[in-house]
Amino acid sequence: xxxxxxxxxxxxxxxxxxxxxxxxxxxxxxxxxxxxxxxxxxxxxxxxxxxxxxxxxxxxxxxxxxxxxxxxxxxxxxxxxxxxxxxxxxxxxxxxxxxxxxxxxxxxxx
Amino acid sequence: xxxxxxxxxxxxxxxxxxxxxxxxxxxxxxxxxxxxxxxxxxxxxxxxxxxxxxxxxxxxxxxxxxxxxxxxxxxxxxxxxxxxxxxxxxxxxxxxxxxxxxxxxxxxxxxxxxxxxxxxxxxxxxxxxxxxxxxxxxxxxxxxxxxxxxxxxxxxxxxxxxxxxxxxxxxxxxxxxxxxxxxxxxxxxxxxxxxxxxxxxxxxxxxxxxxxxxxxxxxxxxxxxxxxxxxxxxxxxxxxxxxxxxxxxxxxxxxxxxxxxxxxxxxxxxxxxxxxxxxxxxxxxxxxxxxxxxxxxxxxxxxxxxxxxxxxxxxxxxxxxxxxxxxxxxxxxxxxxxxxxxxxxxxxxxxxxxxxxxxxxxxxxxxxxxxxxxxxxxxxxxxxxxxxxxxxxxxxxxxxxxxxxxxxxxxxxxxxxxxxxxxxxxxxxxxxxxxxxxxxxxxxxxxxxxxxxxxxxxxxxxxxxxxxxxxxxxxxxxxxxxxxxxxxxxxxxxxxxxxxxxxxxxxxxxxxxxxxxxxxxxxxxxxxxxxxxxxxxxxxxxxxxxxxxxxxxxxxxxxxxxxxxxxxxxxxxxxxxxxxxxxxxxxxxxxxxxxxxxxxxxxxxxxxxxxxxxxxxxxxxxxxxxxxxxxxxxxxxxxxxxxxxxxxxxxxxxxxxxxxxxxxxxxxxxxxxxxxxxxxxxxxxxxxxxxxxxxxxxxxxxxxxxxxxxxxxxxxxxxxxxxxxxxxxxxxxxxxxxxxxxxxxxxxxxxxxxxxxxxxxxxxxxxxxxxxxxxxxxxxxxxxxxxxxxxxxxxxxxxxxxxxxxxxxxxxxxxxxxxxxxxxxxxxxxxxxxxxxxxxxxxxxxxxxxxxxxxxxxxxxxxxxxxxxxxxxxxxxxx
Numbered sequence: 004x005x006x007x008x009x010x011x012x013x014x015x016x017x018x019x020x021x022x023x024x025x026x027x028x029x030x031x032x033x034x035x036x037x038x039x040x041x042x043x044x045x046x047x048x049x050x051x052x053x054x055x056x057x058x059x060x061x062x063x064x065x066x067x068x069x070x071x072x073x074x075x076x077x078x079x080x081x082x083x084x085x086x087x088x089x090x091x092x093x094x095x096x097x098x099x100x101x102x103x104x105x106x107x108x109x110x111x112x113x
Numbered sequence: 114x115x116x117x118x119x120x121x122x123x124x125x126x127x128x129x130x131x132x133x134x135x136x137x138x139x140x141x142x143x144x145x146x147x148x149x150x151x152x153x154x155x156x157x158x159x160x161x162x163x164x165x166x167x168x169x170x171x172x173x174x175x176x177x178x179x180x181x182x183x184x185x186x187x188x189x190x191x192x193x194x195x196x197x198x199x200x201x202x203x204x205x206x207x208x209x210x211x212x213x214x215x216x217x218x219x220x221x222x223x224x225x226x227x228x229x230x231x232x233x234x235x236x237x238x239x240x241x242x243x244x245x246x247x248x249x250x251x252x253x254x255x256x257x258x259x260x261x262x263x264x265x266x267x268x269x270x271x272x273x274x275x276x277x278x279x280x281x282x283x284x285x286x287x288x289x290x291x292x293x294x295x296x297x298x299x300x301x302x303x304x305x306x307x308x309x310x311x312x313x314x315x316x317x318x319x320x321x322x323x324x325x326x327x328x329x330x331x332x333x334x335x336x337x338x339x340x341x342x343x344x345x346x347x348x349x350x351x352x353x354x355x356x357x358x359x360x361x362x363x364x365x366x367x368x369x370x371x372x373x374x375x376x377x378x379x380x381x382x383x384x385x386x387x388x389x390x391x392x393x394x395x396x397x398x399x400x401x402x403x404x405x406x407x408x409x410x411x412x413x414x415x416x417x418x419x420x421x422x423x424x425x426x427x428x429x430x431x432x433x434x435x436x437x438x439x440x441x442x443x444x445x446x447x448x449x450x451x452x453x454x455x456x457x458x459x460x461x462x463x464x465x466x467x468x469x470x471x472x473x474x475x476x477x478x479x480x481x482x483x484x485x486x487x488x489x490x491x492x493x494x495x496x497x498x499x500x501x502x503x504x505x506x507x508x509x510x511x512x513x514x515x516x517x518x519x520x521x522x523x524x525x526x527x528x529x530x531x532x533x534x535x536x537x538x539x540x541x542x543x544x545x546x547x548x549x550x551x552x553x554x555x556x557x558x559x560x561x562x563x564x565x566x567x568x569x570x571x572x573x574x575x576x577x578x579x580x581x582x583x584x585x586x587x588x589x590x591x592x593x594x595x596x597x598x599x600x601x602x603x604x605x606x607x608x609x610x611x612x613x614x615x616x617x618x619x620x621x622x623x624x625x626x627x628x629x630x631x632x633x634x635x636x637x638x639x640x641x642x643x644x645x646x647x648x649x650x651x652x653x654x655x656x657x658x659x660x661x662x663x664x665x666x667x668x669x670x671x672x673x674x675x676x677x678x679x680x681x682x683x684x685x686x687x688x689x690x691x692x693x694x695x696x697x698x699x700x701x702x703x704x705x706x707x708x709x710x711x712x713x714x715x716x717x718x719x720x721x722x723x724x725x726x727x728x729x730x731x732x733x734x735x736x737x738x739x740x741x742x743x744x745x746x747x748x749x750x751x752x753x754x755x756x757x758x759x760x761x762x763x764x765x766x767x768x769x770x771x772x773x774x775x776x777x778x779x780x781x782x783x784x785x786x787x788x789x790x791x792x793x794x795x796x797x798x799x800x801x802x803x804x805x806x807x808x809x810x811x812x813x814x815x816x817x818x819x820x821x822x823x824x825x826x827x828x829x830x831x832x833x834x835x836x837x838x839x840x841x842x843x844x845x846x847x848x849x850x851x852x853x854x855x856x857x858x859x860x861x862x863x864x865x866x867x868x869x870x871x872x873x874x875x876x877x878x879x880x881x882x883x884x885x886x887x888x889x890x891x892x893x894x895x896x897x898x899x900x901x902x903x904x905x906x907x908x909x910x911x912x913x914x915x916x917x918x919x920x921x922x923x924x925x926x927x928x929x930x931x932x933x934x935x936x937x938x939x940x941x942x943x944x945x946x947x948x949x950x951x952x953x954x955x956x957x958x959x960x961x962x963x964x965x966x967x968x969x970x971x972x973x974x975x976x977x978x979x980x981x982x983x984x985x986x987x988x989x990x991x992x
Contacts, residue, residue, distance in 0.1 A: 030127075030130075031127060031131055032130065032131045032134045032135070035131075049156060049157070050128070050131055050156070050157045051157065054124075054127075054128065077130055077133070078126070078130070079127070079130055080123065080127050
């Protein structure tokens with residue numbers, strides 16, 4: 004479906020969503036646009052994986068949803084991070100950084 | 114529900130917004146609106162499958178989804194009403210019958226005796242005796258001094274009661290008496306047991322010294338039977354072993370003391386009365402050797418039963434030292450046990466019998482449960498296999514496996530809950546039936562059992578209902594559509610085996626049903642009653658244990674016999690001895706006939722017959738003569754029945770031939786010389802079935818008299834009673850019934866006994882029919898594709914149906930063949946005990962076999978016929 008884009012690493016979508024929501028609460032559509040904008044279209048997250056991920060995170064209490072309005076006045080569900088979400092993000096980021104650091108080190112050595 | 118709808122709506126709205134935004138963005142890039150919408154949708158993915166995934170992610174809204182599942186399940190059940198109803202009825206029967214059976218077993222094994230409330234503070238103080246040979250101690254009765262020492266432990270027991278029981282002659286007034294039970298009790302007996310009297314104030318507390326208290330509480334049964342439940346019974350007197358006692362109370366219905374014995378007509382007397390009503394000695398209550406008491410106590414608040422054990426054991430050990438030396442080197446102890454029926458009887462045989470009975474009942478229970486569950490599971494497997502395609506379609510639409518399994522779980526729960534509530538109804542009526550039939554049983558619904566049974570049924574249903582579904586969810590869609598029949602072949606073989614067993618078990622149970630019906634029919638038109646038995650009255654007298662000597666009583670009986678013989682309307686009166694003996698016997702070696710095989714030590718039933726007995730009973734002599742005065746000096750004369758003469762001596766003359774006791778060796782004594790042969794069309798009550806029956810002239814100490822009247826005997830009973838009372842007012846009469854009435858009574862008992870077996874026969878028939886049906890229906894469902902191919906290749910409908918029909922029929926025929934010997938055996942036992950005419954047994958067994966075949970035929974035919982309705986085109990396309 005996605006014409007371009009790198010496949011997402013397993014488990015990273017949750018991290019991306021949490022990170023973006025920490026920066027600013029927003030709705031689902033905005034999230035897809037932001038992911039594409041920030042990653043310069045390298046990561047193409049389609050709605051088919053984003054929404055289930057959002058519901059799953061909401062279910063686990065890491066994010067919460069409220070009904071708000073978009074800039075152009077439409078009713079939209081706005082997601083924001085909860086306290087457990089913040090903690091989870093910090094944990095995941097730390098382990099991700101350790102992992103990517105290690106990976107980078109290996110790639111440099113060989 | 115509403116929450117779920119709202120969430121769905123919100124999800125819908127959110128996704129639509131997303132699409133709208135995407136469309137707008139694409140239009141801004143210059144696409145037309147329709148192109149933009151299409152592209153946006155493409156980018157978004159499949160909306161329905163996304164929503165399904167999103168619902169799964171939302172997860173916790175399971176309550177709403179279960180309701181949805183249940184609705185879906187209900188729709189599914191409505192499509193297969195027959196199977197659904199069958200499964201529910203099966204489960205309900207299985208659960209209901211099982212729990213009822215368990216309640217009965219449970220009541221027998223673990224409940225307090227009837228009339229005593231469950232109470233943790235109420236305990237039995239149980240004497241124990243252990244011998245070096247036996248590992249486990251047995252219960253023993255305790256002595257009065259021990260009882261007193263137990264009672265003195267006031268720091269442990271708030272109150273202690275002791276009692277000792279025996280049988281007594283109860284004389285209730287003019288010519289009316291009965292052998293009943295008597296329990297001599299200490300003060301506060303009824304208080305300790307927590308029994309409230311129906312009438313009266315109860316036994317007064319015994320004074321420290323002075324005259325014995327001659328008062329009695331009577332049992333409810335005694336009150337009902339002998340006093341017609343008269344409310345003014347308190348204050349009347351009755352005689353216990355000829356000592357007059359004043360009635361001061363009536364025990365509640367069902368209460369018959371703590372120990373189980375056969376007397377429900379009973380009196381409770383104060384301990385002090387025992388000195389007058391029983392032959393006793395000064396040692397009875399003084400010696401440690403005189404152990405005749407049982408005891409119960411109420412624990413002090415806060416005292417546990419186990420706290421009291423060491424004290425009691427120490428008392429028992431001390432008591433053992435006071436007794437005379439016991440040669441078996443046994444040691445005494447005592448403990449504290451709950452007051453249960455099961456641990457009341459000191460005799461171990463009683464316990465063993467009880468446990469054997471409980472074991473058999475538990476075995477039947479488990480068998481029924483397993484059969485029920487296998488049948489239900491076959492039906493479920495059939496259903497689940499049939500639904501594989503539906504499951505595959507849902508899977509391909511994006512439902513998760515979890516979701517599908519939950520759907521099936523919900524459906525099974527739905528089944529189980531419906532069946533469970535139906536089972537409660539069945540259970541209720543069964544318990545009511547048994548409580549009414551056996552008032553001595555305190556039936557209590559045992560909730561853990563009910564829950565266990567329902568749980569077991571659900572678990573089986575789940576395992577069998579879900580495993581094919583799980584299998585289906587694991588398979589690729591294309592595989593499912595190819596239909597893998599092999600996976601279940603092994604299971605269906607197991608199922609066939611179970612069906613065979615079920616059919617085999619059906620027959621013996623149906624024999625009971627057949628006997629039940631035959632007896633009920635006989636009862637309805639009174640076919641078996643010989644007119645003469647309506648005209649014979651049996652009068653039974655109560656032997657008193659005090660006063661008159663046996664010879665005096667014998668003289669009384671002979672006088673009454675002669676007096677009754679002269680009464681107008683009476684043809685004849687003959688005294689009869691109430692007991693019979695069964696002995697091992699054989700034919701004297703010199704009196705054997707060549708060519709006839711002789712069994713050594715066959716069972717022989719001996720019964721005394723006074724002169725005139727055979728004439729009175731309408732048993733004509735075929736050969737020889739009566740056992741009368743002409744036999745004087747020949748104590749060994751015996752009269753035998755024609756069937757015995759025929760079997761032992763064929764056509765030869767049996768008169769003068771000898772019957773020996775034992776195996777016929779020279780050392781054995783003679784039983785008798787045949788002096789007469791009678792023709793016996795109907796048997797007397799004493800015929801015991803197995804073995805032969807001889808009559809001897811010994812009628813000393815008869816305790817009953819047979820009176821034959823000219824017309825029906827029933828209207829003459831009061832007249833005859835009055836004559837007996839005038840002749841011997843001191844000899845209480847315990848019963849006066851016609852032989853026809855006692856026949857009817859014993860038939861009624863058999864009908865009652867066979868009705869339960871008959872009901873289980875019906876249940877078994879139903880279960881095996883369902884089993885057969887399920888196997889054949891399952892096979893048809895499995896092989897739809899094959900049927901399609903066969904029909905497409907030109908097989909006739911009849912051939913296809915035959916294919917399945919013969920398979921089912923084969924199963925029922927195998928079951929029939931295995932069950933036949935069992936059925937015949939059951940038939941033999943039933944016809945013996947119920948006294949059915951032998952002519953009816955072949956017809957009955959043929960009928961039963963025919964019924965089994967017919968039911969098997971129907972249970973196979975109905976699902977097999979379905980194979981013929983398979984449209985080859987449809988079968989091949991869809992499979």
